[in-house]
Amino acid sequence: MQARATDNPAQVYKADNQWSEQVRQTRKKLAGICGQCMNRNVRVQTIDGHTYEGVVVGSDQSYLHIMTSDVRFFGPYASNAILTLVLYELLVITLLI
Numbered sequence: 001m002q003a004r005a006t007d008n009p010a011q012v013y014k015a016d017n018q019w020s021e022q023v024r025q026t027r028k029k030l031a032g033i034c035g036q037c038m039n040r041n042v043r044v045q046t047i048d049g050h051t052y053e054g055v056v057v058g059s060d061q062s063y064l065h066i067m068t069s070d071v072r073f074f075g076p077y078a079s080n081a082i083l084t085l086v087l088y089e090l091l092v093i094t095l096l097i
Contacts, residue, residue, distance in 0.1 A: 023088050027061060030087040034059035041096040042066065046089045053096065054083065062087055 037056045044066065045051045054068030064085045 027087045030064075030090060030093075031059060031061050033093065034064045034087070037093065037095065043092075043094040043096055044085060044090060045092040045094075046085065047091045048089070052083060052085070057082060059087075064090065 034056060038059070039055060039057070041053070041055055043051060043053045044064070052066060052068060054066035056064065057067045058065035064087060066083050066085070067080050068083050069080060
Protein backbone atom coordinates (compact mmCIF):
# COMPACT_ATOMS: atom_id res chain seq x y z
CA MET A 1 0.00 0.00 0.00
CA GLN A 2 1.40 3.37 -1.03
CA ALA A 3 1.21 6.28 1.45
CA ARG A 4 -0.58 9.41 0.29
CA ALA A 5 0.69 12.91 1.01
CA THR A 6 -2.42 13.64 3.09
CA ASP A 7 -1.76 10.63 5.35
CA ASN A 8 1.39 12.18 6.79
CA PRO A 9 1.59 15.89 5.88
CA ALA A 10 4.94 17.63 6.37
CA GLN A 11 4.70 20.55 8.77
CA VAL A 12 6.30 23.61 7.19
CA TYR A 13 5.88 26.12 10.04
CA LYS A 14 4.69 26.15 13.63
CA ALA A 15 4.48 29.37 15.63
CA ASP A 16 6.32 29.58 18.91
CA ASN A 17 3.90 29.22 21.87
CA GLN A 18 5.19 32.38 23.58
CA TRP A 19 4.75 34.40 20.37
CA SER A 20 1.25 32.98 19.86
CA GLU A 21 0.20 33.98 23.37
CA GLN A 22 1.62 37.49 22.89
CA VAL A 23 -0.35 37.87 19.64
CA ARG A 24 -3.57 36.73 21.37
CA GLN A 25 -3.06 39.22 24.21
CA THR A 26 -2.25 42.07 21.81
CA ARG A 27 -5.24 41.26 19.62
CA LYS A 28 -7.56 41.27 22.66
CA LYS A 29 -6.17 44.61 23.86
CA LEU A 30 -6.51 46.18 20.41
CA ALA A 31 -10.06 44.88 19.99
CA GLY A 32 -11.05 46.78 23.15
CA ILE A 33 -9.31 49.95 22.01
CA CYS A 34 -10.84 49.76 18.53
CA GLY A 35 -14.30 49.34 20.07
CA GLN A 36 -13.78 52.65 21.89
CA CYS A 37 -12.91 54.35 18.59
CA MET A 38 -16.19 53.53 16.81
CA ASN A 39 -17.39 56.32 14.50
CA ARG A 40 -14.27 58.37 15.17
CA ASN A 41 -11.65 59.64 12.74
CA VAL A 42 -8.36 57.80 13.13
CA ARG A 43 -4.95 57.45 11.58
CA VAL A 44 -3.61 53.91 11.66
CA GLN A 45 -0.03 52.83 11.07
CA THR A 46 0.81 49.17 10.49
CA ILE A 47 3.97 47.32 11.46
CA ASP A 48 4.97 47.49 7.79
CA GLY A 49 4.91 51.31 7.88
CA HIS A 50 1.68 51.83 5.91
CA THR A 51 -0.55 54.66 7.13
CA TYR A 52 -4.31 54.93 6.60
CA GLU A 53 -6.88 57.51 7.68
CA GLY A 54 -10.60 57.07 8.01
CA VAL A 55 -13.56 56.55 10.31
CA VAL A 56 -13.80 53.36 12.36
CA VAL A 57 -16.99 51.63 11.25
CA GLY A 58 -16.43 48.24 12.84
CA SER A 59 -14.11 45.91 14.66
CA ASP A 60 -14.09 42.41 16.06
CA GLN A 61 -11.54 40.14 17.69
CA SER A 62 -9.41 39.99 14.51
CA TYR A 63 -10.06 43.01 12.28
CA LEU A 64 -10.47 46.78 12.25
CA HIS A 65 -12.73 48.21 9.54
CA ILE A 66 -12.25 51.84 8.56
CA MET A 67 -14.18 53.86 6.01
CA THR A 68 -11.68 55.66 3.84
CA SER A 69 -11.53 57.51 0.56
CA ASP A 70 -7.90 56.52 0.00
CA VAL A 71 -7.44 56.49 -3.78
CA ARG A 72 -4.25 54.40 -3.49
CA PHE A 73 -6.38 51.28 -3.13
CA PHE A 74 -9.82 52.03 -4.47
CA GLY A 75 -9.22 54.44 -7.34
CA PRO A 76 -10.47 57.99 -7.83
CA TYR A 77 -14.14 56.98 -7.79
CA ALA A 78 -14.09 55.21 -4.43
CA SER A 79 -15.95 57.23 -1.87
CA ASN A 80 -16.33 55.78 1.58
CA ALA A 81 -14.72 52.43 0.76
CA ILE A 82 -14.22 50.06 3.70
CA LEU A 83 -10.64 48.99 4.40
CA THR A 84 -10.11 45.94 6.62
CA LEU A 85 -6.91 45.78 8.68
CA VAL A 86 -5.65 42.85 10.75
CA LEU A 87 -5.42 43.83 14.44
CA TYR A 88 -2.06 42.26 15.21
CA GLU A 89 -0.46 44.16 12.31
CA LEU A 90 -1.36 47.55 13.81
CA LEU A 91 1.42 49.60 15.34
CA VAL A 92 -0.21 52.97 16.10
CA ILE A 93 -3.81 54.18 16.27
CA THR A 94 -4.20 57.95 16.55
CA LEU A 95 -7.51 59.74 17.11
CA LEU A 96 -7.91 62.68 14.73
CA ILE A 97 -9.87 65.67 15.99
